[in-house]
Amino acid sequence: EIQLQESGPGLVKPSQSLSLTCSVTGYTITSGYDWSWIRKFPGNKMEWMGYISNSGSTNYNPSLKIRISITRDTSKNQFFLQLNSVTTEDTATYYCARLTFNYGGFLFDYWGQGVMVTVSS
């Protein structure tokens, strides 16, 4: 069974960087699919942040392009999110998810449980 699990600090200070890890079990991230980060803000708005492909290429939401970096460690079957220069508006629950292509386009078929990150001094 494919499982994704986010981890990382729950509190980040403004202007610092937010760093999260997604550990994947049950599937090797280099075997196929793309691997995404999504966040859900208080009030339910959800935002796709970006993905890293199985070959290591990346694609980011233009709204975050200057602040975001998604990388991976294939030896640990993990991928990572770094978001720089955070503000209180980056307070959200962060999810990692598998992005797949099916009839109708790209969709997220496996999700982690999510990790809540608060940006506060």
Added chain:
Amino acid sequence: DTVLTQSPALAVSPGERVTISCRASESVSTGMHWYQQKPGQQPKLLIYGASNLESGVPARFSGSGSGTDFTLTIDPVEADDTATYFCQQSWNDPFTFGSGTKLEIK
């Protein structure tokens, strides 16, 4: 970006039929997908490509629509369907989500 608009909340009784709508600010063809999120849980894929039922999802759930107007139908509704339902489009870049419809079962 493509904006997806959903009604914020609905309340229905068990056994009834409920339709949840999602309207896109521009055409997304059939690139629309639906997710269910229960409190404290991660989202779960229900419908992909506007009308295709994800494996393992009860046939009580169905989707329809194309272009800009989409509907998720639950018939009949059960108490366990209490959740927030999100639409997501993948036709236009970047991928975007609706703001969610919170479904309450009376």
